[in-house]
Amino acid sequence: xxxxxxxxxxxxxxxxxxxxxxxxxxxxxxxxxxxxxxxxxxxxxxxxxxxxxxxxxxxxxxxxxxxxxxxxxxxxxxxxxxxxxxxxxxxxxxxxxxxxxxxxxxxxxxxxxxxxxxxxxxxxxxxxxxxxxxxxxxxxxxxxxxxxxxxxxxxxxxxxxxxxxxxxxxxxxxxxxxxxxxxxxxxxxxxxxxxxxxxxxxxxxxxxxxxxxxxxxxxxxxxxxxxxxxxxxxxxxxxxxxxxxxxxxxxxxxxxxxxxxxxxxxxxxxxxx
Amino acid sequence: xxxxxxxxxxxxxxxxxxxxxxxxxxxxxxxxxxxxxxxxxxxxxxxxxxxxxxxxxxxxxxxxxxxxxxxxxxxxxxxxxxxxxxxxxxxxxxxxxxxxxxxxxxxxxxxxxxxxxxxxxxxxxxxxxxxxxxxxxxxxxxxxxxxxxxxxxxxxxxxxxxxxxxxxxxxxxxxxxxxxxxxxxxxxxxxxxxxxxxxxxxxxxxxxxxxxxxxxxxxxxxxxxxxxxxxxxxxxxxxxxxxxxxxxxxxxxxxxxxxxxxxxxxxxxxxxx
Numbered sequence: 001x002x003x004x005x006x007x008x009x010x011x012x013x014x015x016x017x018x019x020x021x022x023x024x025x026x027x028x029x030x031x032x033x034x035x036x037x038x039x040x041x042x043x044x045x046x047x048x049x050x051x052x053x054x055x056x057x058x059x060x061x062x063x064x065x066x067x068x069x070x071x072x073x074x075x076x077x078x079x080x081x082x083x084x085x086x087x088x089x090x091x092x093x094x095x096x097x098x099x100x101x102x103x104x105x106x107x108x109x110x111x112x113x114x115x116x117x118x119x120x121x122x123x124x125x126x127x128x129x130x131x132x133x134x135x136x137x138x139x140x141x142x143x144x145x146x147x148x149x150x151x152x153x154x155x156x157x158x159x160x161x162x163x164x165x166x167x168x169x170x171x172x173x174x175x176x177x178x179x180x181x182x183x184x185x186x187x188x189x190x191x192x193x194x195x196x197x198x199x200x201x202x203x204x205x206x207x208x209x210x211x212x213x214x215x216x217x218x219x220x221x222x223x224x225x226x227x228x229x230x231x232x233x234x235x236x237x238x239x240x241x242x243x244x245x246x247x248x249x250x251x252x253x254x255x256x257x258x259x260x261x262x263x264x265x266x267x268x269x270x271x272x273x
Numbered sequence: 274x275x276x277x278x279x280x281x282x283x284x285x286x287x288x289x290x291x292x293x294x295x296x297x298x299x300x301x302x303x304x305x306x307x308x309x310x311x312x313x314x315x316x317x318x319x320x321x322x323x324x325x326x327x328x329x330x331x332x333x334x335x336x337x338x339x340x341x342x343x344x345x346x347x348x349x350x351x352x353x354x355x356x357x358x359x360x361x362x363x364x365x366x367x368x369x370x371x372x373x374x375x376x377x378x379x380x381x382x383x384x385x386x387x388x389x390x391x392x393x394x395x396x397x398x399x400x401x402x403x404x405x406x407x408x409x410x411x412x413x414x415x416x417x418x419x420x421x422x423x424x425x426x427x428x429x430x431x432x433x434x435x436x437x438x439x440x441x442x443x444x445x446x447x448x449x450x451x452x453x454x455x456x457x458x459x460x461x462x463x464x465x466x467x468x469x470x471x472x473x474x475x476x477x478x479x480x481x482x483x484x485x486x487x488x489x490x491x492x493x494x495x496x497x498x499x500x501x502x503x504x505x506x507x508x509x510x511x512x513x514x515x516x517x518x519x520x521x522x523x524x525x526x527x528x529x530x531x532x533x534x535x536x537x538x539x540x541x542x543x544x545x546x
Contacts, residue, residue, distance in 0.1 A: 023377075063373060063380035069350060069388040073343040099397065100336060100370055101424040101491075104296075107336035115342040124372065126399050126419065130426025146399065151374040153403025156447065157440070162433045167440070174429065218374075 003119040003142035003184070006091045007209065010056045011235050013089065017226075017273065018266045020051055021095070021213070021242025022060040022079060026068075028247050030254050040065060040075040045082055047246050050255040051262045052087045057120075057238055062096035080116050092118040093211075093238075097146055099124025105134045113141060120144055122188060122211070125171045129179045139182040142209075147171050147200060150190025150214030169199060176204040186211055189229070191220025191239065197228035206231040209238065215265070216244020222265070226272040234273040241265055276392040276415035276457065279364045280482065283329045284508050286362065290499075290546065291539045293324055294368070294486070294515025295333040295352060299341075301520050303527050313338060313348040318355055320519050323528040325360045327535045330393075330511055332484075335369035353389050365391040366484075366511075370419055372397025378407045386414060393417055395461060395484070398444045402452045412455040415482075420444050420473060423463025423487030442472060449477040459484055462502070464493025464512065470501035479504040482511065488538070489517020495538070499545040507546040514538055 001009075011017065024040045026033075033039040048058065060079055065072035080092050094116060098108040112121045120142025123132055135143045148158055148168040158168040168189075175185050187204065189197045191214035200210065212229050214220035222239075229237045245265065249257035274282075284290065297313045299306075306312040321331065333352055338345035353365050367389060371381040385394045393415025396408055408416045421431055421441040431441040441462075448458050460477065462470045464487035473483065485502050487493035495512075502510045518538065522530035 025380075061373070061377055063371070063377045063384070066346075067380040067383035067388070069384065070343040070346040073339075073346050077342060097373055097397075098336070098370070100334070101422060104334055104336045107298075107340040110340035111336070111342065115340070124370075124397055124399060125430060126397060127422050127424055128426040128429030128431070130429070131422070131424040149374060149400050149404070151400060151404045153401040156401030156403070157398060157444065158401070160435050160440070160443065162435050162440075167430070167433070170433065171430065 002140035003091055004209065006089065006119060007056060010089055010091060014053060014056060015270065016054055016056050016266045017235060017237055017239050017269050018055050018262060019057040019059050019093065019238045019240040020047065020055050020245055020262065021240050022047065022058055023064045023242045023246070025064060028250065030250060030252060032252065038075050038078060040068065040072060041078040044079045046255040047258050048083060048087065050259040052090060054262045054266050055090065057091045057093050058083055059093040059095050059240055062094060077116055080118060084117060091120065093120045093142070093144070094118040095122045097122045097124055099127045099132065101127065102131045102134055105131060109134050109138065113138060122146060129174070136179060136182060136184065139184055141184060142186055143184050144186040144188055144211050145171065145175050147175070147187040148189045148193055148196050150192045150218055150220065154190065168196065169203060172200045172203045176208055188213065190214040191225035192218055194221065194224035194228040197225060201229055201231065206233070206236065209236050211238045211240065213240040215239060216241035222268050223272045226269050230273045239269050275413035276364055277482065279362065279392060280329060283362055283364060287326055287329060288543065289327055289329050289539045290508060290510055290512050290542050291328050291535060292330040292332050292366065292511045292513040293320065293328050293518055293535065294513050295320065295331055295519070296337045296515045297519070298337060301523065303523060303525060305525065311348050311351060313341065313345060314351040317352045319528040320531050321356060321360065323532040324535045325363060327539050328363065330364045330366050331356055332366040332368050332513055335367060350389055353391060357390060364393065366393045366415070366417070367391040368395045370395045370397055372400050372405065374400065375404045375407055378404060382407050382411065386411060395419060402447070409452060409455060409457070412457055414457060415459055416457050417459040417461055417484050418444065418448050420448070420460040421462045421466055421469050423465045423491055423493065427463065441469065442476060445473045445476045449481055461486065463487040464498035465491055467494065467497035467501040470498060474502055474504065479506070479509065482509050484511045484513065486513040488512060489514035495541050496545045499542050503546045512542050
């Protein structure tokens with residue numbers, strides 16, 4: 001099933017727009033994992049089992065696995081394999097923000113879709129559509145373009161004005177009008193920028209899904225982010241939280257506390273959609 | 274030794290501005306490698322042994338290894354370990370074009386510098402300086418910012434004008450004036466855009482090193498690229514060729530032909546610097 005259809009089904013089934021970022025930092029895991037052979041995977045597995053009925057997607061960020069080299073990549077694959085096997089209706093997003101020239105992007109796509117078997121990936125806009133075409137050509141996968149980042153300094157280039165229009169809005173316009181011929185594009189806009197979220201929603205209309213990271217540890221206000229980003233049907237968004245949920249407790253009750261935090265976050269999102 | 278010092282020494286020792294891109298595509302390797310346990314590494318090793326006295330750097334692109342998952346990452350590490358052990362004076366560049374928010378970039382830096390042990394990496398500009406600071410803080414490593422890409426469609430955003438100034442020039446300006454407090458920044462500008470190369474050189478002055486990909490298979494004209502990019506001392510650039518050299522022959526003479534092509538390319542670069 002294509003990514004967008006899978007997402008629509010799970011939005012309904014789990015009544016949730018919440019995505020959990022599986023970004024395990026070995027230094028922050030409960031002590032019991034530190035002697036595990038597969039600490040990243042084992043931690044993820046506990047979080048997944050505790051929250052799978054509460055989410056619309058899981059989104060591991062590649063960096064947290066690459067930091068451990070080949071072993072980390074194995075655990076990233078174990079994580080995706082586990083979700084696909086035990087929770088097959090949950091869409092899998094690989095947050096790897098790749099972008100290179102076209103020939104090279106073919107190989108990044110192999111990593112994501114052939115090796116890891118994910119449903120969607122995040123990519124850069126910088127190289128332009130021509131170079132990202134190997135991703136865009138894969139019709140059943142979600143191609144999520146980094147548009148307005150959640151970090152404090154993201155405006156250095158993203159907010160520059162070109163003929164009165166800020167660059168991230170130009171990206172939203174090009175992606176929605178020109179890149180999206182297979183209707184498989186999404187955009188990333190940070191929850192930390194609700195007014196920018198609203199502008200992007202206005203540009204892309206009701207149908208494009210937005211991935212919204214930055215509630216939780218990054219400080220984005222959930223009410224403002226949800227109200228600004230949902231479409232007229234009250235969906236069309238994937239709201240991501242990572243550290244705020246997975247490290248809700250650093251003790252042996254981490255999974256239980258992650259579940260409680262995920263319920264609270266899902267319900268808060270639903271209150272404002 | 275820091276990256277820039279290592280580079281200056283090898284420019285002189287090997288009298289070469291040529292960098293070879295170690296981007297092994299399994300479908301293009303000579304048949305003899307297809308049954309190897311470590312085809313990417315074994316192919317690289319043959320290319321490295323045949324060309325190490327002709328180059329100023331080796332630059333594997335991460336995508337070609339990631340396509341093979343954890344096994345590919347192992348072979349990427351084998352490749353860097355081999356060069357570091359047998360050719361310790363050759364700088365190692367990991368072309369991975371990473372860019373994310375700051376907390377995440379810490380983990381990408383661990384992959385590059387702690388796990389793989391490279392001397393320099395390529396990064397994205399899009400997220401702004403604040404987010405790339407974990408890279409910029411590592412004073413002895415080269416942080417090579419993707420400024421003007423070599424691909425045909427790179428102008429979609431990079432050539433947009435802000436008050437008459439194109440975006441890639443704004444990036445060159447910010448990186449050279451604001452990001453480079455540790456004098457460890459470089460810029461990537463494609464060989465396929467010689468007039469843009471010249472503009473960037475004029476903005477950054479004599480001291481910043483430019484990484485220039487796109488001669489060879491991508492069609493960049495060597496004479497034009499070299500003349501536009503060298504500084505007033507006739508150096509300050511790393512000119513990269515990958516496919517044009519490593520696939521000079523698809524037969525058993527691939528290493529010998531790669532050496533011949535590397536000599537030809539090095540000499541052509543030296544003719545015009």
